[in-house]
Amino acid sequence: MFVLSLLAEMPRQFPKLNISEVDEQVRLLAEKVFAKVLREEDSKDALSLFTVPEDCPIGQKEAKERELQKELAEQKSVETAKRKKSFKMIRSQSLSLQMPTQQDWKGPPAASPVMSPTTPVVTGATSQPTPAPYAMPEFQRVTISGDYCAGITLEDYEQAAKSLAKALMIREKYARLAYHRFPRITSQYLGHPRADTAPPEEGLPDFHPPPLPQEDPYCLDDAPPNLDYLVHMQGGILFVYDNKKMLERQEPHSLPYPDLETYTVDMSHVLALITDGPTKTYCHRRLNFLESKFSLHEMLNEMSEFKELKSNPHRDFYNVRKVDTHIHAAACMNQKHLLRFIKHTYQTEPDRTVAEKRGQKITLRQVFDSLHMDPYDLTVDSLDVHAGRQTFHRFDKFNSKYNPVGASELRDLYLKTENYLGGEYFARMVKEVARELEESKYQYSEPRLSIYGRSPEEWPNLARWFIQHKVYSPNMRWIIQVPRIYDIFRSKKLLPNFGKMLENIFLPLFEATINPQDHRELHLFLKYVTGFDSVDDESKHSDHMFSDKSPSPDVWTSEQNPPYSYYLYYMYANIMVLNNLRRERGLSTFLFRPHCGEAGSITHLVSAFLTADNISHGLLLKKEALMEEYAIAAQVWKLSTCDLCEIARNSVLQSGLSHQEKQKFLGQNYYKEGPEGNDIRKTNVAQIRMAFRYETLCNELSFLSDAMKSEEITALTK
Numbered sequence: 001m002f003v004l005s006l007l008a009e010m011p012r013q014f015p016k017l018n019i020s021e022v023d024e025q026v027r028l029l030a031e032k033v034f035a036k037v038l039r040e041e042d043s044k045d046a047l048s049l050f051t052v053p054e055d056c057p058i059g060q061k062e063a064k065e066r067e068l069q070k071e072l073a074e075q076k077s078v079e080t081a082k083r084k085k086s087f088k089m090i091r092s093q094s095l096s097l098q099m100p101t102q103q104d105w106k107g108p109p110a111a112s113p114v115m116s117p118t119t120p121v122v123t124g125a126t127s128q129p130t131p132a133p134y135a136m137p138e139f140q141r142v143t144i145s146g147d148y149c150a151g152i153t154l155e156d157y158e159q160a161a162k163s164l165a166k167a168l169m170i171r172e173k174y175a176r177l178a179y180h181r182f183p184r185i186t187s188q189y190l191g192h193p194r195a196d197t198a199p200p201e202e203g204l205p206d207f208h209p210p211p212l213p214q215e216d217p218y219c220l221d222d223a224p225p226n227l228d229y230l231v232h233m234q235g236g237i238l239f240v241y242d243n244k245k246m247l248e249r250q251e252p253h254s255l256p257y258p259d260l261e262t263y264t265v266d267m268s269h270v271l272a273l274i275t276d277g278p279t280k281t282y283c284h285r286r287l288n289f290l291e292s293k294f295s296l297h298e299m300l301n302e303m304s305e306f307k308e309l310k311s312n313p314h315r316d317f318y319n320v321r322k323v324d325t326h327i328h329a330a331a332c333m334n335q336k337h338l339l340r341f342i343k344h345t346y347q348t349e350p351d352r353t354v355a356e357k358r359g360q361k362i363t364l365r366q367v368f369d370s371l372h373m374d375p376y377d378l379t380v381d382s383l384d385v386h387a388g389r390q391t392f393h394r395f396d397k398f399n400s401k402y403n404p405v406g407a408s409e410l411r412d413l414y415l416k417t418e419n420y421l422g423g424e425y426f427a428r429m430v431k432e433v434a435r436e437l438e439e440s441k442y443q444y445s446e447p448r449l450s451i452y453g454r455s456p457e458e459w460p461n462l463a464r465w466f467i468q469h470k471v472y473s474p475n476m477r478w479i480i481q482v483p484r485i486y487d488i489f490r491s492k493k494l495l496p497n498f499g500k501m502l503e504n505i506f507l508p509l510f511e512a513t514i515n516p517q518d519h520r521e522l523h524l525f526l527k528y529v530t531g532f533d534s535v536d537d538e539s540k541h542s543d544h545m546f547s548d549k550s551p552s553p554d555v556w557t558s559e560q561n562p563p564y565s566y567y568l569y570y571m572y573a574n575i576m577v578l579n580n581l582r583r584e585r586g587l588s589t590f591l592f593r594p595h596c597g598e599a600g601s602i603t604h605l606v607s608a609f610l611t612a613d614n615i616s617h618g619l620l621l622k623k624e625a626l627m628e629e630y631a632i633a634a635q636v637w638k639l640s641t642c643d644l645c646e647i648a649r650n651s652v653l654q655s656g657l658s659h660q661e662k663q664k665f666l667g668q669n670y671y672k673e674g675p676e677g678n679d680i681r682k683t684n685v686a687q688i689r690m691a692f693r694y695e696t697l698c699n700e701l702s703f704l705s706d707a708m709k710s711e712e713i714t715a716l717t718k
Contacts, residue, residue, distance in 0.1 A: 030268035031545060033275055033603075137308075137675065137688040140300040141695070142293050152285070156278035161707035163279045165190060168704075170266045171609060177256050178576040179205050179589045180613035185673050185694075189701035204671060205613075207658040208527040208588040210474050217472040223516035223523050224585060229253060231510045235260075236499050236553030236570045238510055240581060255580045258573040261548045263610070267565070270606050286700065297692050298640075305642045305686040315684040317641055321442050321665040322630075322648035323655040325593075328481070329447035330415040330426075332433050335380050341429055342383075342414065346375040354413055355420045371407050417449065417465040427469035434473035446656060448481040448533055453501035454494055459508040463525035477530045477656040479593065482571065484536035487561035498562055499554035506574040513582050530656025531591035531613070532575060534567055538600030546607075564600055565607040572611035591656065614654055645684040673697075 152160075169190055175182040182203065211217045230241045240255060241247040273279055309316075333341075350365040368375060417423035430447070437443050451458050466472070482505060489495045512519035512526060542563035544550065553570060556562060572592055579589040596608040596615045608615055630644055639647075652665055662670050667679025674694030675687045 026272045027265065027268040027547075029275065030271040033271050035545075137686075137691045139304050139688045139691070141692075142296050142300075144289075152278065152281055157282060158707045160276070160279040160282035161704045163273050163276055164283075165704045165708060167270050167273055167609075170270060173266075174572070174610050175613070176203065177258075177580075178572065178592065178611075178613075179203070179579045179583060180591060181205065183673065183697075185698065186701060189698075189705045191705070204659060205591055205656075206583060206587070206589045207477075207530055207656050209658040209660045218467050218470065218524065220520040220524055223520050224587075226515040226517050227585075229514045231507060231514070233499060233503050233507070233554070236502050237573045238503075238506055238577060240510065240514075240577070253581075255577055255584075257577060258569075260569075263569060264546070264548045267546075267606060267610060270609060271603065274602060274606075286703075290696065290700075293696065294692075301688055301692075302640065305688050306640070308680070308686040308688060309641060309645075309684060312680050312684055315681060317630075317644050317648070317684065319442050320645055320648050320682070320684050321444065321652050323651040323657065324443070324445040325651055325655050327445050327447050329430060329449050329478075330411075332445065332447050333429050335383055337432070338414070338429070339378060339380055339383050341425070341432075342378065342410070343375045345425065353420070355409075367409060367413065371409065418461055422468065423465045424469060427465065427471050430471055431469070431473070434471075434476055437475035438473060444475045444477070444652075444655065444657065446477050446479050446530065448479045448535075451480050451482055451505055452485070452489070453482065453505045454489055456504045456508050458504070459512075459522055460519070463521040466525050466528075467521055472528060476528075478528050479531045479533050479656070480529060481533040481535045484534060484561065484564070484567050487559055490557075490559045496557065497554055498556035499552070502553055502570055502574065506578065509578055510581070513578065513585060513587060527588060529590065530588075531593045532571060534571055534594035536595075538564065538595070538598045538604060540600075564604050568594060568607045568611050641684075642686050642689055646689060649678075649683045649685050 168186060172182045172187060172190065172192065174180070184203075211219075228243070230244060230247050231238050232241065232247060233239070237258060239257065240253040241251070242253050246252070346364060346368065351363050353361045354364045354367060355362040362370075412419055413421075414425045414429070417426060433445075437445060449462060451462065486495065486498050486501050489501065490497075495501050508519070508522060509526070512522040516523035540561065542561065544560075544563050544566070546563050546565040546569065550566060553562075571594075575590055575592050582589055591613040592611060593614055594608055594612055596604050596612065630647070633639055633647070634644060637643075649666060652662060653670070657665070659671075665682060667677070667682050669677050669679075671677060675690040678685055678687060678690045680687060
């Protein structure tokens with residue numbers, strides 16, 4: 001089977017690939033793809049009105065004729081007939097196991113309802129209690145009979161399956177190295193050597209559990225001892241050394257360190273996949289089929305799902321847990337809340353000193369007088385902090401919405417953690433939002449706070465703000481967003497090179513991990529930080545193609561901003577090393593969850609496919625119905641109660657809530673896949689829906705594994 005042997009040793013080492021002739025050809029193809037993307041970006045604005053839709057019949061006739069001729073030729077081929085016969089036998093064995101029997105569903109959730117012959121059943125036992133027994137979900141299933149059910153030739157199908165499997169294996173490699181999540185069932189179908197023996201909870205990220213009610217969330221007395229390790233940045237990546245002697249000998253501590261050449265080859269393989277005709281055809285047809293299949297499932301089983309939910313006592317959409325996984329801390333309050341707070345502070349403390357300019361102290365009244373405004377006259381409309389239609393795909397306008405009444409002075413005063421008041425006003429508003437979440441009981445959020453990389457002091461200052469103003473809430477976890485604005489800092493001579501920006505972002509985290517005793521406040525704050533985000537305007541144009549020949553961050557002294565893929569690689573690389581160091585110390589780890597797919601090129605999605613645990617925001621993903629406003633989503637997409645509860649459950653799974661919290665909110669076996677991992681008493685998601693999702697996923701993965709197995713059998717019979 002097409003399996004990367006290097007996966008057996010993960011995640012302890014980052015293997016260095018030997019660049020083959022095939023890899024070099026793939027790299028050249030990736031460069032052509034990148035050049036084509038640049039040309040499209042240059043011309044898309046001028047030609048957008050004249051772009052021919054992909055489904056336009058013009059030009060498709062010749063392509064269909066060529067495809068028909070190819071299929072007719074394949075039917076006459078003796079070798080193809082043998083391969084089809086072999087594959088038909090494999091598929092018949094798979095299909096015979098894809099319909100769950102009553103035995104599969106007796107008692108507590110046990111065996112998976114769909115299993116390919118190449119996929120062993122998970123046997124790892126746990127000491128956790130299992131959910132209550134449930135009966136086999138009785139619902140109507142949609143199945144398609146035939147040999148390979150893809151509507152393309154067998155040769156193209158096998159090529160597409162091999163390419164997709166390789167892309168998944170590449171993603172799995174980078175996920176495991178950084179302690180990101182990767183679906184266990186996908187690993188099984190791909191033939192990962194540990195997928196069928198490792199405990200089900202292995203590979204989950206480590207998030208610090210919330211303090212118990214009697215515990216102090218701001219206690220600074222539990223810092224582990226100093227390891228006396230040394231940290232040195234080399235090529236934009238921080239390396240850890242056991243002592244000075246090891247540093248001099250350039251022998252780093254035993255952690256996985258990234259290899260740029262290997263990464264760029266992997267990225268080239270995925271980028272080249274975009275241009276592969278058979279793969280695009282296969283994916284396009286499978287996605288159309290899956291959309292139709294779900295429509296049929298809804299038509300046939302909607303009432304059965306609703307009946308299942310009605311029989312579930314106490315639980316409905318309003319009392320299932322849900323997490324807002326994408327929200328900026330500076331926008332966590334609504335516009336009416338912000339307006340009310342501004343008016344309240346002006347009425348109660350107008351003469352309070354809130355700023356200092358050129359040695360002169362300025363009161364709150366003087367700030368508003370200098371802006372020629374009276375807070376009494378402010379309205380929601382004049383405040384103008386609501387993102388409307390005019391901000392769609394306009395990051396410049398979206399960013400300006402963070403300035404109340406268009407005044408940066410008010411943004412600095414009310415929405416910043418570093419100012420004359422030490423971020424007091426901002427902290428008070430965040431705490432008010434947190435209290436509302438706690439009162440609602442079932443709502444959680446993951447606000448983003450900014451670290452810019454201008455100075456290493458940003459981290460201790462942010463931790464001090466968090467502790468001094470007691471911002472902790474059990475209903476909030478924090479994500480650090482890093483704006484991609486190196487070019488601005490470099491043009492103002494604030495940074496000598498891009499490497500210094502990376503050092504300012506990550507070195508304080510390594511120091512707090514190695515020696516928490518001397519960085520107690522930052523060590524405490526990091527318990528409640530669950531991930532990193534990369535933010536800015538994705539539509540910013542860059543002519544530079546990231547490769548192993550790109551300038552190293554320590555020599556990137558240009559005022560030009562590095563490309564998106566450059567930012568993502570070096571953020572991922574440092575997070576990967578940091579996570580392995582923190583895991584070694586028994587500390588919490590971080591996920592990489594960048595903004596991606598908003599307005600940039602397709603190459604952005606390729607970079608995130610390799611490096612990100614998940615994409616928490618992206619306008620190009622709007623057809624997955626992952627809207628934060630459930631009520632609007634229900635109206636626009638005609639979502640049912642089961643749909644809404646399924647989205648809510650997925651938001652909890654995707655979030656940085658701890659293992660213990662997810663067990664409490666979703667069920668003891670939430671990390672298991674399919675109906676076995678769903679406790680309807682807590683999630684209000686029908687087991688019929690969970691069974692459909694799981695069986696569909698297994699069926700699609702079986703197409704990949706069966707095609708590769710067919711290729712092996714064909715090779716053996718030659």
